[in-house]
Each structure stands twice: as C-alpha cells, then as structure tokens.
Amino acid sequence: xxxxxxxxxxxxxQEGDSAVIKxxxxxxxxxxxxxxxxxxxxxxxxxxxxxxxxxxxxxxRIAVTLNKTAKHFSLHITETQPxxxxxxxxxxxxxxxxxxxxxxxxxxxxxx
Amino acid sequence: NAGVMQxxxxxxxxxxxxxxxxxxxxxxxxxxxxxxxxxxxxxxxxVYLQKENIIDESGMPKERFSAEFPKEGPSILRIQQVVxxxxxxxxxxxxxxxxxxxxxxxxPGTRLLVL
Numbered sequence: 001x002x003x004x005x006x007x008x009x010x011x012x013x014q015e016g017d018s019a020v021i022k023x024x025x026x027x028x029x030x031x032x033x034x035x036x037x038x039x040x041x042x043x044x045x046x047x048x049x050x051x052x053x054x055x056x057x058x059x060x061r062i063a064v065t066l067n068k069t070a071k072h073f074s075l076h077i078t079e080t081q082p083x084x085x086x087x088x089x090x091x092x093x094x095x096x097x098x099x100x101x102x103x104x105x106x107x108x109x110x111x112x
Numbered sequence: 113n114a115g116v117m118q119x120x121x122x123x124x125x126x127x128x129x130x131x132x133x134x135x136x137x138x139x140x141x142x143x144x145x146x147x148x149x150x151x152x153x154x155x156x157x158x159v160y161l162q163k164e165n166i167i168d169e170s171g172m173p174k175e176r177f178s179a180e181f182p183k184e185g186p187s188i189l190r191i192q193q194v195v196x197x198x199x200x201x202x203x204x205x206x207x208x209x210x211x212x213x214x215x216x217x218x219x220p221g222t223r224l225l226v227l
Contacts, residue, residue: 034215043203043218044155089154098143098210099168102154 002027006090006103013080014111021106023090024072030092033066033073038105039086047088048075080110114139116206116219117186124225131191131198133222137206144187145216146179149201161187194226 003026013019023033034049050057050064050073057064061080066073073092077084087107091100117136125131137144142163147155160168161181172179176194181187191198203221207214 036218043220046215046217049215098145098160098207098214098216099157099170100145100147100155100205100216101157102147105154 002030002092002094002101004090004092004101004103006088006106008106009104010107010109012109012111015080015082017080019075019077019080019084019108019110021075021088021090021108022072023074023092023103025090025092026071027092027094028068028071029094030071032093033064034091034093034100035064035075036089036091036102037086038089044089077108080108082110082112084108085110116141116204116217118202118204118219118222120222121220122223122225124227125194126227127195128193131194131224131226133189133191133202133204133224134186135189135204135206135219136186137204138208138217141206141208141217143207143210143214144181145205145207146187146189147203147205149203149221151200155203158189191224194224196226199224199226 005024031052036044037047038044048064061078063076087105090103145160146158149155157171159172159179176192178190201221201223205216205218207216
C-alpha cells in the first residue's frame with residue numbers, strides 16, 4: 001500500500017513568516033495530491049489540491065508544488081497568520097482508487 | 113447546500129454496548145468513506161461505500177465493525193460490543209464521483225467515548 005510521510009511533524013513560525021511542509025509518498029501511480037487542514041476538534045478541510053499534470057498551484061497565500069519524479073509534494077503558506085495554526089495532512093491518492101492514505105500530520109503553530 | 117452531516121456528534125457507551133454512527137452525504141454525492149482518528153494521530157481509512165454496495169473495506173477491523181449505505185437513508189457505521197480502544201473520532205466523507213474527480217468532503221465527526 002501507499003506509504004506517506006510528512007516533514008516536519010511540528011513547525012513553529014513567527015507571524016508573517018513562511019511555512020513549508022513536505023509530503024513524500026511511495027506509490028508512483030498516485031495522481032491526485034490534496035492538503036487538508038484540521039483545527040482542534042474540527043473536521044479536516046480541503047485547502048488546496050493538485051493533479052499530476054500540473055507542477056504548481058497557488059490560491060492566495062497557499063501554494064502546492066509537485067515533483068512526481070522524486071515522489072513528493074509540498075505545501076507553502078506565506079505571510080502566516082495565527083488562524084493558520086492547525087494540523088495539516090497530505091493524502092496522495094491513486095488514480096484508480098478512492099482510499100485516502102493520510103500522512104502523520106504537521107502541527108503548525110503561528111506565534112503572534 | 114448542506115455539507116456532510118454526522119450524528120450524533122458525541123456518543124458515550126459502556127464496554128459491551130453497541131454504537132451506531134450515522135452519516136448523510138452532501139446532496140448529489142453517492143460515495144461515502146469512513147475514517148477513524150485516534151487522539152493525536154492521523155486519520156485511518158476504514159471503508160468505502162456506494163449506495164447498497166461496499167467497495168473497499170480493507171481498513172475495517174474483522175470483528176465487531178460493520179458498515180452499510182442503504183438505498184434510502186444515511187450510511188451507518190456500527191460497532192458491536194465496544195471496547196475502550198474504540199474511543200476515537202469517526203469521520204465520514206462523501207464525494208460526487210470516484211477517481212481523480214472524487215474530491216472528498218468531511219463531516220464534523222462523531223466522538224465516541226467508551227467508558
């Protein structure tokens with residue numbers, strides 16, 4: 001099955017700085033790469049996703065970059081704000097299946 | 113447009129009792145997925161269902177756990193004879209289609225506590 005790892009597991013940044021989280025996966029058949037944000041006690045929310053025919057996607061302060069050759073993709077948050085504090089999960093998915101395999105999560109703390 | 117609904121939001125059971133968790137997908141979605149999240153851990157896939165069919169149950173424990181998604185009504189995750197280790201947050205997600213276009217949207221979860 002898919003082996004998914006996230007780094008770092010915790011990340012503390014000063015408000016206004018950038019945060020980068022990396023997700024590596026093992027299954028070269030993966031073709032869809034979402035990032036979910038989960039605040040304490042809340043549901044996971046899709047914040048950005050990318051498909052394998054695209055190398056980069058940006059949505060305001062959030063961007064995702066994909067390196068299919070190296071089998072990793074990254075979440076970039078610029079100009080971080082306290083409300084960005086949450087746990088972030090990557091969940092690469094195979095083209096033919098729907099089972100999301102989540103990484104272990106990255107706890108991001110934005111200090112005001 | 114209502115999102116994915118789950119009830120109850122919190123459920124307390126004593127060891128040996130049964131727990132029934134319900135999930136109503138978003139309007140127009142016919143694919144439902146159940147995930148379990150233990151405290152301080154990530155989400156683990158349990159089962160994927162379409163209307164009246166179980167598509168993938170590779171993440172379901174072999175005993176005590178079952179899931180259904182009938183033609184009418186919500187999907188139900190049923191845990192029989194609960195044990196303390198079943199205490200977790202159970203999230204369901206739904207999607208309109210399968211495959212690459214099947215973006216999953218999550219419900220608020222049911223937090224099960226087994227005493």
